[in-house]
Amino acid sequence: MSCWTLLGLPPTVDTRTIKRHYARLLKQTRPDEDPQGFQQLREAYEQALDQAHWLSSEDDLETPPQTTAADDWPALQQQPQQSPAQRVAPLLEGIRIDQLDQRHQQAIDTDCLLEFELGLLRHCVERPKQSVQLLAWAFATFHWLSAWQRLELPDYLLEALLQGCRQALEQPLFEALQQQDGAAFVQHYAQRSQHVWLNSLDQRQWFNQRLVVLLLDSPYWLTEVFEAVCACQGWQAGDDNACPALEWERLLARHEAPQFIARQQALAAEPLATAEQRAAYLLLAPISFSRRRAFARRLRSDDWASCRQLSSRLHANHPEVSAGMPGGTAFFWRDWEFAFDAWPMYLGIIIASLVGAFARYAPQASSLEEIIGVALFWSACFAAFAALLWWLWQPLAHRLWARDQQLSSRLPHWLDRQCDVLILQDLLPAVLLGAVLGYFCGAVSGATYLLVLLGISIGRRRELKVRAPWEQADPWQRRLLIGLGCMVLVAALSAIKLASNYGTVTANQGLQQWSERLCARMPIDASECAVPATVEQWYGKEDGR
Structure with missing residues (x-):
């Protein structure tokens, strides 16, 4: 079938007639209803245009030039062609x-x-x-x-027109969401029928996707807006859902946000027996930032996994809740997960061992090097014992967290307010390690260990500065602390060296003994060493002198 038969035109028509006739045929053959027929019509239209242009160029070549009479020239000059x-x-x-x-x-x-x-x-x-x-x-x-x-x-003008039309449609909807005006959003959304360019299938798909993005990116959730859009856009549960699957799950999660937050707050108020309850307590409990940090020191890997899951959901589906958290983010705890929180135990062991060594060996006129050596040896032994105790005891105490809370509620109120301790996780291991130190190193060593832990616990109760985990602290502060620590270490080593040089000389220190002589090893009543003894008898001459 030729292009002229498909178009219903004779081969002698001009391009203008072809375009007008093609426009009338397009109203009968729509691409969304009959894509194959539309494609055939389009190809026939292009072939007819090409043949019409070719015939027109041949006619121009074959037509002889017409001469104009001289009498008609002034009239042509008076009527110029525009x-x-x-x-x-x-x-x-x-x-x-x-x-x-x-x-x-x-x-x-x-x-x-x-x-x-x-x-x-x-x-x-x-x-x-x-x-x-x-x-x-x-x-x-x-x-x-x-x-x-x-x-x-031109394509660039059509693209500019399309962008302008899209912005004119989308901007009122965006502003209504920012102002939390659900009635205005529904009103502007109902006027979408006035935008006739939305009748195209591609533009309808674009608008459907933009509605999804607008609702998900909005910090405010309006239930009436979501329900109106679902009813008109065909968003519903099932296979014929017009909303993409992943976005639909997120929209439902935001729609059910009040119930979800209420459930998480209820979990935070219950005894902390599961990882989900501990994660909800860390993120949503109405406690201070310092108390959150103290609580985070007791969490383990399963707790942090629940924190990551809950924080991701809050960040994605509940931005208004995340904005009210410390640092304005649900991931304020990110630096705490890999922090080394057992350092107070090891610091207390070192100080307690040093105090115990001084208390035991200083009265015996032992040197400073000996006392420090003993303290270091004790510190290494007790640190290994403490690490083993931590590795064995903490998992068991972690599983008994709910019971631990019940027991710890009987502690004096001032102790819980100042130190925030739990009996099984904190108090019992500290007392056990202090008793071991007191048994082997003296009572003063055990008391020192407990006092160090108590001082660190009280110091940790100060209010911490709230900042997002990815904000960098001032580097000069860390460098200043490192420099001061190095200076203190150098000063301490110098003081130890000077003290050892000017210390009391014991019986086995000082100058070497004189060479043993003949009469020095003979009995006092020996005849050859009787008084007055000669110099040679006491101090014989050295060989070769």
């Missing part, structure tokens, strides 16, 4: 909505319809606020942004 752009300029000047039909017909009569449409398109793109009514008329007349629009229109 280009289509020149003919359409008066039609576009000061154009109004009530003049569009008349000027449109004038453009058709003067054979400058393409230039008229192009000028009107450029006017609407450059002056969008003054062209609302003109644009509505042009959409109905020229079918812009549809499958029936003119092919000769």
Whole structure:
């Protein structure tokens, strides 16, 4: 079947007739209803245009030039030919909505319809606020942004028009969500039928996706907005859901946010027997930032996994709750997961061992090096014992957290307020290790260990500075502390060296003994060493001297 048969036109028609007839056929063959027929019609249209252009060029070559009589030349000079752009300029000047039909017909009569449409398109793109009514008329007349629009229109102007139309549709919806005005959103959403360019399948899909993004990115959730959009967009549970699956789950999670937050707050108020309850307590319990940090020191790997899961859900689906957390983020605890929280135990062991060594060996006139050596040896032994105790006891105490809370509630109120201790996790291991230190190193050593832990616990109760975990602290503070620590260490080593040099000399220290002589090893009543003994007898001459 030839292109002319498919179009229903004779092969002798011009390009203008082909385009008009093609526009009428497009109204009968829509691409969304009959895509195969539309494709055949499109191919026939392009072939007919090519043949018409080819026949037109041949006619121009075969037609002999016509001569003009000399008498007619002045008349031709008086009637100069105008280009289509020149003919359409008066039609576009000061154009109004009530003049569009008349000027449109004038453009058709003067054979400058393409230039008229192009000028009107450029006017609407450059002056969008003054062209609302003109644009509505042009959409109905020229079918812009549809499958029936003119092919000769520049792509950059059509793209600019599409972006402007999308922004005009989306901006009121975005502002209504920012102002938490659900009624305004529903009102603007109901006016979407006035945007005839949305009749295209591609544009409807774009609008559906933009609605999903607007609702998910909004910090405020409006139930009436979600229900209205679901009813009109076909968002529903099931296989025929028009909303993408992943986005639909997130939308449902935000829709059920009040119930979810209420459940998590209820978990935070219950005894902390499970990892989910401990994660809810760390993130949602109404406690201070310092108390959160103290609580986080007791968490283990399963607790941190629950914290990551809960924080991710709060960050994605409940931005208003995350904004009210420390640092304005649900991941304020991120640096705490890998922090070394057992250092007070090892610091207390070192100080207690040093105090115990001084208390035991200083009265015996032992040197400073000996006392420090003993303290280091004790510290290594007790640190190994403490690490083993921590590795064996903490998992058991962690599983008994709920029981531990019940027992710890009987402690004096001032102790819980100042130190925030639990009997099984904190108090019992500390007392056991202090008793071991007191048994082997003396009572003063055990008491020192407990006092160090008590002082660190009280010091930790100070209010910490709230900041996001990814904010960098001032580097000069850390460098200053490192420098001071190095200076203190150098000063301490120098003091130990000086003290050892000027210490009391014991019986086995000092100068070496004199060489043993003959009479020094003989009995006092030996005849050869009787008084007066000669010098040679006591101090014989050295060999070779």
